[in-house]
Amino acid sequence: MHEPVMLEETIRGLRPEFARRMVDATIGGAGHAEALLARMGPEGQLLGMDTDPVAVRRAAERLAEFGSRVILRQGCFSDLKVVLAEIGWAHVDGVLMDLGVSSFQLDDAERGFSFRLDGPLDMRMDPSAGLRAADLVNKLPERDFAALLRQYGDEPRAGRIARAIVRRRERQAFERTLDLAACVAAAVGGRRGAARHPATRTFLALRIAVNRELDELVAGLEAAWTALGSGGRLAVLTFHSLEDRIVKHFMRDQVRGESPRGRLLTPKGETPSDAERRRNPRARSARLRVLEKLEQEERSNDAVPGQS
Numbered sequence: 619m620h621e622p623v624m625l626e627e628t629i630r631g632l633r634p635e636f637a638r639r640m641v642d643a644t645i646g647g648a649g650h651a652e653a654l655l656a657r658m659g660p661e662g663q664l665l666g667m668d669t670d671p672v673a674v675r676r677a678a679e680r681l682a683e684f685g686s687r688v689i690l691r692q693g694c695f696s697d698l699k700v701v702l703a704e705i706g707w708a709h710v711d712g713v714l715m716d717l718g719v720s721s722f723q724l725d726d727a728e729r730g731f732s733f734r735l736d737g738p739l740d741m742r743m744d745p746s747a748g749l750r751a752a753d754l755v756n757k758l759p760e761r762d763f764a765a766l767l768r769q770y771g772d773e774p775r776a777g778r779i780a781r782a783i784v785r786r787r788e789r790q791a792f793e794r795t796l797d798l799a800a801c802v803a804a805a806v807g808g809r810r811g812a813a814r815h816p817a818t819r820t821f822l823a824l825r826i827a828v829n830r831e832l833d834e835l836v837a838g839l840e841a842a843w844t845a846l847g848s849g850g851r852l853a854v855l856t857f858h859s860l861e862d863r864i865v866k867h868f869m870r871d872q873v874r875g876e877s878p879r880g881r882l883l884t885p886k887g888e889t890p891s892d893a894e895r896r897r898n899p900r901a902r903s904a905r906l907r908v909l910e911k912l913e914q915e916e917r918s919n920d921a922v923p924g925q926s
C-alpha cells in the first residue's frame with residue numbers, strides 16, 4: 619500500500635474541516651483523499667483525478683464508503699479545467715497535488731518504472747497515451763538524449779551514458795528495464811555499496827520526459843489556482859528539485875507585486891519529520907508548499923491607491 623507522505627502536515631495546510639469542495643488531482647492510492655474526506659463535513663465533496671486508470675479504480679474501491687461525496691475521473695492536470703466545468707464546480711476550497719508516482723506503480727514490474735524489477739521499458743502513467751520510454755531510448759539522437767539526461771535527471775555523466783546507449787542500440791534495441799539499467803551501470807561504473815543505483819537519474823529523467831511531467835505541472839498549477847475561490851488553499855508535494863523550483867516560483871509570483879493574489883503558508887516549504895524519513899524512504903526528498911488565495915477585499919486593500 620502507498621503510504622501518504624506528510625499526511626498530517628498536508629491536512630493541516632488544507633484545512634478540510636472548513637472546505638465544501640476539494641480536489642485531489644493525484645488521487646493515487648487515495649490515502650490523502652481518504653483523510654481529507656474523513657475530516658470534511660458530511661456535505662463535503664471531493665473530486666479525485668489521476669492520469670493512471672489503475673489508480674482511479676483502486677481509489678474507487680477505497681473510497682466507496684463515502685458514496686456520492688466522491689467524484690472520480692481519469693485525467694491529467696491539463697484536463698482539470700474541463701473536468702471542473704463538466705461537473706459544474708466554478709470554485710473549490712482546496713486542491714492537493716502530490717507529485718510523482720505511487721508505490722503500486724513502482725512495484726508493478728509491468729509498468730517499467732523500476733530499475734530493480736525486470737519489465738517492459740514503458741513508464742507511461744497513462745498506458746494508453748504517448749511514447750514509451752523504449753521509444754525515446756531507441757530513437758532519440760545521441761545529443762538530444764544526453765540533453766534529456768542533463769535537463770531532467772541532472773546527470774553529470776550524461777554524455778557517457780548517451781554514447782553507451784546509442785552504441786548498444788545499433789546492435790540491439792532496448793526493450794527491458796534491467797537491460798537499460800545494466801547498460802548505464804556498465805557505462806559509468808558503480809561504487810560497490812553506493813546508496814544510489816547508477817541508473818537512478820537516467821530512469822528519473824526518462825519518466826519525466828515520457829509523462830511530460832514539468833509541462834503538466836505548470837498546467838496543473840495554473841488550473842488549480844484559477845479554480846480556487848477566495849480563501850482557498852493549494853498544497854503541492856514535490857520530490858525533486860526541478861519540480862520544487864517550478865512550484866516555488868509559481869507560488870512566489872502569486873504573492874509578489876503591488877497587489878498580491880496569495881499568501882504563502884509555508885515560506886520555505888515544509889519537510890518531513892525525522893520519524894517519517896526513517897519510516898518511509900519515499901518521503902526523504904519530499905517538500906510541501908501551501909499557498910492561500912486572498913479574499914478579494916484583502917487584495918484591494920493591499921493595492922496602492924491610485925494605481926490599478
Ligand SMILES: C[S@@+](CC[C@H](N)C(=O)[O-])C[C@H]1O[C@@H](n2cnc3c(N)ncnc32)[C@H](O)[C@@H]1O
Nearest residue numbers: 622644646647648649650668669694695716834
Ligand atoms: C504520489 S502519487 C499520489 C498518492 C496519493 N496522494 C495517496 O495518498 O495515495 C501520485 C499520483 O499522481 C498521478 N499523476 C502524476 N502526474 C499526473 C498528472 N499530470 N495528472 C494526473 N495525475 C498524475 C500518478 O499516476 C500517481 O498515481
